[in-house]
Amino acid sequence: MKRGRGRTSRIRRQKLFRSSVSRGVNESCKPEFIEFKKWLKGRKFEDTNLIPACFPGTGRGLMSKTSLQEGQMIISLPESCLLTTDTVIRSYLGTYIAKCQPPPSPLLALCTFLVSEKHAGDQSLWKPYLDILPKAYTCPVCLEPKVVNLFPEPLKAKAEEQRARVQGFFSSSRDFFSSLQPLFSEAVENIFSYSALLWAWCTVNTRAVYMKHGQRKCFSPEPDTYALAPYLDLLNHSPDVQVKAAFNEETRCYEVRTASGCRKHEQVFICYGPHDNQRLLLEYGFVSIQNPHACVYVSADLLVKYLPSTDKQMNKKISILKDHDFIENLTFGWDGPSWRLLTALKLLCLEAEELCMTQ
Numbered sequence: 001m002k003r004g005r006g007r008t009s010r011i012r013r014q015k016l017f018r019s020s021v022s023r024g025v026n027e028s029c030k031p032e033f034i035e036f037k038k039w040l041k042g043r044k045f046e047d048t049n050l051i052p053a054c055f056p057g058t059g060r061g062l063m064s065k066t067s068l069q070e071g072q073m074i075i076s077l078p079e080s081c082l083l084t085t086d087t088v089i090r091s092y093l094g095t096y097i098a099k100c101q102p103p104p105s106p107l108l109a110l111c112t113f114l115v116s117e118k119h120a121g122d123q124s125l126w127k128p129y130l131d132i133l134p135k136a137y138t139c140p141v142c143l144e145p146k147v148v149n150l151f152p153e154p155l156k157a158k159a160e161e162q163r164a165r166v167q168g169f170f171s172s173s174r175d176f177f178s179s180l181q182p183l184f185s186e187a188v189e190n191i192f193s194y195s196a197l198l199w200a201w202c203t204v205n206t207r208a209v210y211m212k213h214g215q216r217k218c219f220s221p222e223p224d225t226y227a228l229a230p231y232l233d234l235l236n237h238s239p240d241v242q243v244k245a246a247f248n249e250e251t252r253c254y255e256v257r258t259a260s261g262c263r264k265h266e267q268v269f270i271c272y273g274p275h276d277n278q279r280l281l282l283e284y285g286f287v288s289i290q291n292p293h294a295c296v297y298v299s300a301d302l303l304v305k306y307l308p309s310t311d312k313q314m315n316k317k318i319s320i321l322k323d324h325d326f327i328e329n330l331t332f333g334w335d336g337p338s339w340r341l342l343t344a345l346k347l348l349c350l351e352a353e354e355l356c357m358t359q
């Protein structure tokens, strides 16, 4: 067929290209989604706007069935679908949490519930939701050390910090897990293994939405701000969209409204925050191409390497930066060096007399 050169052909070609890039493959007929939909319906949630689909580039997400207007509600998820610390307290774990000294954190309570329910298999009331959760994650804490070693230095340091944090979380939770032994016929060490807790930690950290709960005595004082929101947590991130998302106390639903419209059969995105790619990788295990918040992190070692080695005040300057929390998060963005990086550089470039005057 002769390739058209006119305006109409060009627009048609652009449309075809756009839809082949952004159009997803409908996944709603997969058995796990059929069960999940029934489960949501049983909890009073039925969606008319969106369907699960797999998209090139971003993987599984939600596709619009109709065009969505600016300001339109995209999801209104009833409280009965949310998994929060309230769910955990009301469950068989509640009495064990109340007895536990020192009290577990809200995050530990949620992770314990996820691991325990996963272990319960067919017996779990949450099975249809658990079945659609990822089996594995790509956050740096899940990557092999030889992969983490390939990261740029500042990211590598953060990834190692994250690994140490999760390992500390696991070892400090062992006594709590032991206290749960009466609930299980199998040894708790086998159920609440490091890999099981890591899976639950990544589930909460990559998928939970923000929902503030008041402080309760049965938990340690860390903020209780997580809610797992089944279905809503299938929405992928785009830095270019704006949404309003919050729990509505009147309707008792977690509601998401889009501030940007969306065409029929396109992927519906939400924005997880104005995050650069380092933060997206650390917190969610992916990076966003064409991210307007993308930046390059510059380590203090790199800065020092390119400053005069004869500067006798260098160690003093570095310790001033450390004391004032100016040694990390020094970045170059699309607009050039950040204010933090410029400030750190100004201090590092001061002459000896100027440095004295600043103190």
Ligand SMILES: C[S@@+](CC[C@H](N)C(=O)[O-])C[C@H]1O[C@@H](n2cnc3c(N)ncnc32)[C@H](O)[C@@H]1O
Pocket: 057, 058, 059, 060, 061, 134, 206, 207, 233, 234, 235, 236, 237, 238, 283, 284, 285, 286, 287, 288
């Ligand atoms: C809240 S879940 C979104 C649904 C998820 N894609 C799924 O299949 O369950 C967040 C996770 O989705 C993936 N994700 C979200 N936005 C993405 C994007 N723009 N590109 C690639 N992966 C993305 C990341 O793995 C992230 O940890």
